[in-house]
Amino acid sequence: MHPAISIIVFSTFSGVGFGIGFWLGILGNGIQSPTIVIAGLTALVWASVGLISSVFHLRRPTRAIRAFSQWRSSWLSREGILAILTLSCIFIYIVLRLFNINGLGVLIMAWIISLLSLVTVYSTAMIYTQLRAVPAWNTVLTPLVFIGFSLLGGGAFCFSFLPEFISRDFMFVILALLVGAWAIWILWSWRRDRIGMGASSVETATQLGKLGTVKPFEPPHMGPNYLTREMGYRLPKSKSTQSRGLAVALGLIIPILLYCIVFVYQDSGVANVSRMLLFCFVFFGIFISRWLFFAESRHTTMLYY
Amino acid sequence: MTSLPKSTERKLGLVIDLDVCVGCHACVTNCKAWNTSGYGVPLADESPYGNDPSGVWLNRIHSFETEQNDMSALVHFPKSCLHCDDAPCVTVCPTGASYKRVSDGIVLVDESKCMGCGLCAWACPYGAREMDPVAGVMKKCTLCVDRIYNENLPEEDREPACVRTCPTNARFFGDLSDPDSEVAQLVACRESVDLMPEQETSPVNQYLLPIERYGADELASPDFNLASLANQKSGGVLSWIDNLLNGN
Numbered sequence: 001m002h003p004a005i006s007i008i009v010f011s012t013f014s015g016v017g018f019g020i021g022f023w024l025g026i027l028g029n030g031i032q033s034p035t036i037v038i039a040g041l042t043a044l045v046w047a048s049v050g051l052i053s054s055v056f057h058l059r060r061p062t063r064a065i066r067a068f069s070q071w072r073s074s075w076l077s078r079e080g081i082l083a084i085l086t087l088s089c090i091f092i093y094i095v096l097r098l099f100n101i102n103g104l105g106v107l108i109m110a111w112i113i114s115l116l117s118l119v120t121v122y123s124t125a126m127i128y129t130q131l132r133a134v135p136a137w138n139t140v141l142t143p144l145v146f147i148g149f150s151l152l153g154g155g156a157f158c159f160s161f162l163p164e165f166i167s168r169d170f171m172f173v174i175l176a177l178l179v180g181a182w183a184i185w186i187l188w189s190w191r192r193d194r195i196g197m198g199a200s201s202v203e204t205a206t207q208l209g210k211l212g213t214v215k216p217f218e219p220p221h222m223g224p225n226y227l228t229r230e231m232g233y234r235l236p237k238s239k240s241t242q243s244r245g246l247a248v249a250l251g252l253i254i255p256i257l258l259y260c261i262v263f264v265y266q267d268s269g270v271a272n273v274s275r276m277l278l279f280c281f282v283f284f285g286i287f288i289s290r291w292l293f294f295a296e297s298r299h300t301t302m303l304y305y
Numbered sequence: 306m307t308s309l310p311k312s313t314e315r316k317l318g319l320v321i322d323l324d325v326c327v328g329c330h331a332c333v334t335n336c337k338a339w340n341t342s343g344y345g346v347p348l349a350d351e352s353p354y355g356n357d358p359s360g361v362w363l364n365r366i367h368s369f370e371t372e373q374n375d376m377s378a379l380v381h382f383p384k385s386c387l388h389c390d391d392a393p394c395v396t397v398c399p400t401g402a403s404y405k406r407v408s409d410g411i412v413l414v415d416e417s418k419c420m421g422c423g424l425c426a427w428a429c430p431y432g433a434r435e436m437d438p439v440a441g442v443m444k445k446c447t448l449c450v451d452r453i454y455n456e457n458l459p460e461e462d463r464e465p466a467c468v469r470t471c472p473t474n475a476r477f478f479g480d481l482s483d484p485d486s487e488v489a490q491l492v493a494c495r496e497s498v499d500l501m502p503e504q505e506t507s508p509v510n511q512y513l514l515p516i517e518r519y520g521a522d523e524l525a526s527p528d529f530n531l532a533s534l535a536n537q538k539s540g541g542v543l544s545w546i547d548n549l550l551n552g553n
Contacts, residue, residue: 001427057422057423058420058421058422059420059421059422059423059436059441059442060419060420060421060441060442061420063400063418063419063420064420066399066400066401066402066418066420067399067400067420067422068399069399069400069401070307070398070399070400070401072307072308073307073308073309073395073396073397073398074307074396074397074398074399075397076397076399076422076424077399077400080399127397127424130393130397130428131393131397131427131428132393132430132504132505133393133427133428133429133430133504134427198503199503200430200501200503200504202369204500204501204502204503205431205500205501206369206380206382206500207498207499207500207512207514208323208369208371208380208514208515210514210517211371211373211378211380211514211515211517212371212372212373212374212376212377212378213371213372213373214369214370214371215369215370215372216367216368216369216370217368217369217370217379218367218368219367220333220362220365220366220367220384221358221362221365222358223357223358223359224359225359225360225362225365225435226361226426226435226436226438227426227432227435230423230426230427230436231426231427231432299427299430299432300430300431300501300504301429301430301431301432304367304382304384304431304432305367
């Protein structure tokens, strides 16, 4: 599949934004209001950058408002509605906290933000998961990849830039998320390599199998077309290996080293720099993995080519 | 609403005879000609001439080679929207632009609502939808909805452009839910197939497979070869003319 930059920015940035939203909801009630306001605004900015980026993928962006109408059947529509709802809740929550309004309602609201953040990221993933025509995406692992990277991205941001969020427990959660989210990604990639076109093949696509082995003889046109440009993107094998290595190195291995430095040299200058770098590397790693999510997945339409 | 109807009153669709299609691309050309001037915005050509031609087409003909026991065959394979009963392209649409009609089962795009996100093209396993690069809306086969009900056209023209133009009668149009229709009878008497049944789209359009002219046993026999078919001995007057013409 063609790795459109607008879509990659959309899903990674909104993933981090709603990830911050999730941790804000879980941990926010025990944290002072200035930090909460900063965390909330950061979540709003990251998620908004993502949502605005998605509009650049539309050929008729002025009609984007219609995308909220088909929630009964369309995951894309549900994602849009949930994203706006979650962002509104985060906004209201930080306003309440800004004016030091604390009560049971505000406490419950924080939990609702966490839940909504998770459901929003889930619905982002379902936009891709629902497509049977892309067998690599059509698995329960896809929402797990998106949710894993969202929680990791949001958590790593809090870890790097919002020291008030860091507790001993949270330190271990970050380590677990680092290892867990990347383990799910590696499992997803492993499955993707094996699934190929899934149950579909050139024989099922043409139903000519009873005439023997089937192979494409000539395409309909001399050159590429919308379908081959959109669904026929192929990553060269060498570039694939490099990119996979780079994603894991930047997103997992370097952050683990940085994490160890933070753990060993607590509160020193080196530890503070390492702490801030951790999110940057994690995010680069997630970004490359999301690029691979598109670039390496194949669409059944290409069986006809 | 982009929810699919539970059932449709009719199932208008195409039956394509792979035994007959010669891959002449007349249906492709007539489809383009009609649809660039008919329903909705024109079918754009980003680059119609030059070294790298590219454009939007609602019907494309692929060709496949099959091989078995050293026997190969070339099968021309027209492909357009199959107007699936469980069309995945419709349910993913966030704007309500895509819909399946209850009255006749045709899957259409309301171009005034489409925002050009392209998700429906991703959802279709067959590659039946193409984005119009000029209008920025999704285009697809309409089953020539602006021909089949068009009372300004002579009655014989009230069928899809591809069917009307096919010089070999490889394409048929009709109501597949009516067992008495020509298309339903064709499907009943020939070996007809759904494309990619594992995708669970329940396509309405049916493909008639090439007729097997030689049985599997015959093909597997060591004595069977194409050359022997070509060297059939004739006798009598025809043989005399044959020899005369060959200068023997």
